[in-house]
Amino acid sequence: MQLYLCEKPAQAKDIAKVLGVKQRGQGFLFGSGITVTWAIGHLLEVAAPEHYGEQFGPPWRMEVMPVLPVQWQWSVKKETAGQFAVVQQLLKQADEVIIATDADREGEVIARELLEYCHFTGPVRRLWLSALDETHKATTYPRTDCGYLPMSMQADIPVVLTALVRTDPAMTAVISQLDRQLVSRVWNDTKITAHHAIIPTRHAFDISRLTTDELKVYQLIRQHYLAQFLPTQETDVTEVTLDIGGPLFRVKGRVNVMTGWKALFTDEAGEHGKEEGKEADLPLPALNQGDRCQVIEAKIQASHTKPPAPFTEGTLIAAMKNAAGLVSDPQLKQILRESAGLGTEATRAGILDTLFKRRLIERKKKAIHATPLAQELIAGLPTVLTDPGMTALWEQSLEDIAQGKASLAVFMQKQAQWLLHLVGRGKTQPLHLTLPKTPACPNCGGRMRQRQGKTSPFWGCVNYPACKGMLNDKAVTQSRKARRANQKV
Ligand SMILES: [Zn+2]
Numbered sequence: 001m002q003l004y005l006c007e008k009p010a011q012a013k014d015i016a017k018v019l020g021v022k023q024r025g026q027g028f029l030f031g032s033g034i035t036v037t038w039a040i041g042h043l044l045e046v047a048a049p050e051h052y053g054e055q056f057g058p059p060w061r062m063e064v065m066p067v068l069p070v071q072w073q074w075s076v077k078k079e080t081a082g083q084f085a086v087v088q089q090l091l092k093q094a095d096e097v098i099i100a101t102d103a104d105r106e107g108e109v110i111a112r113e114l115l116e117y118c119h120f121t122g123p124v125r126r127l128w129l130s131a132l133d134e135t136h137k138a139t140t141y142p143r144t145d146c147g148y149l150p151m152s153m154q155a156d157i158p159v160v161l162t163a164l165v166r167t168d169p170a171m172t173a174v175i176s177q178l179d180r181q182l183v184s185r186v187w188n189d190t191k192i193t194a195h196h197a198i199i200p201t202r203h204a205f206d207i208s209r210l211t212t213d214e215l216k217v218y219q220l221i222r223q224h225y226l227a228q229f230l231p232t233q234e235t236d237v238t239e240v241t242l243d244i245g246g247p248l249f250r251v252k253g254r255v256n257v258m259t260g261w262k263a264l265f266t267d268e269a270g271e272h273g274k275e276e277g278k279e280a281d282l283p284l285p286a287l288n289q290g291d292r293c294q295v296i297e298a299k300i301q302a303s304h305t306k307p308p309a310p311f312t313e314g315t316l317i318a319a320m321k322n323a324a325g326l327v328s329d330p331q332l333k334q335i336l337r338e339s340a341g342l343g344t345e346a347t348r349a350g351i352l353d354t355l356f357k358r359r360l361i362e363r364k365k366k367a368i369h370a371t372p373l374a375q376e377l378i379a380g381l382p383t384v385l386t387d388p389g390m391t392a393l394w395e396q397s398l399e400d401i402a403q404g405k406a407s408l409a410v411f412m413q414k415q416a417q418w419l420l421h422l423v424g425r426g427k428t429q430p431l432h433l434t435l436p437k438t439p440a441c442p443n444c445g446g447r448m449r450q451r452q453g454k455t456s457p458f459w460g461c462v463n464y465p466a467c468k469g470m471l472n473d474k475a476v477t478q479s480r481k482a483r484r485a486n487q488k489v
Pocket of ligand 1: 441443444445446463467
């Protein structure tokens, strides 16, 4: 049996449709000689410290840190153990596995860790694909942040443009002006990630069926695709420095030479003009070096500098993506720019969720603030750990390993040495953390930690499993309210 291993159920459904596999099993789809199954993200996770020996906890103890396994081990994730059992069973029956997870680093790991954990030794092949069911869609695969197109898709240009005109005849004039031979910088095979940039498909469709919002998104995607076939915009910028009684005053003027691709973005340009000040777009009068001008009017404006606005969820995610802006080392800046910053498109929102759960960030209306706990933690950690540049260094190492320029064993060995050094230093250096108030354990009086139960959060003793003290979340909030009420009296 040929087993297709997908990353998530929706992907498996799409692939099964293409393969003509229609019968449903529990956790898989099957047809003649082919079975399609799926993970639900990672079905495995790195084993907890206690997995390597009782001495490692819980509770975690400083003396035995750091935990440096000789052989890293995996555990089955509890939440998706059912699907793991399905995959494990199917791998036993499979003659060949075709990895059909997303074609990126994460997708590859999701599949490879399963094959390794289940000791699959048969032949393995890789399926690379993008935009399976584009036939029914106006645009190609949407869940991507890639802004590039593979050279091979240049062959589709005439078909896509014809489809655009058939979909929306109003585009005829614009499309007739395009230079189809123009090769802009978006055509770049080396920049293609799991997917390519979002563009209109090769198929015409009924544009009247789009909702207002859908139409706006579609028009934006179409606009950016068409812009690739228009020349670059050219502007002459002149700058004049005027000496008015000593202080120097500067003014810039712009003259549009060639509108190029900007012609497609006229509305947007208008809005930008308003934001940046209209003067910038006005041409300057003809002047010569050393000319004298007359000062007609002078005004003094009083204003204050403003602190930077606090992050919102949206701007924080954007800042993670553009982390290069937060690093001063030019080399690390470049790496961060290429690797697209901290986290990935798929993981950034989840990272914020974890920070909320750990009470390191909190919401104040729309703004996100670091809690005092987070500020103490950052202050207590060595700068090297809190600098986004560290991510860049690790990204570079991973890239070197992928290209065979460095060895994984050497990288891991260096990491272990470095970790030993950091933990050693941390042990001698006091860390002051003001922990949020927590209830005392009703059994042993120890600290309690909030945990996620099946339906609602609860408080469990940190000495679990030695102590099984527990409180439900409601009881804690109620007793707090009662205490506060008593204090008021
Ligand atoms: Zn206890």
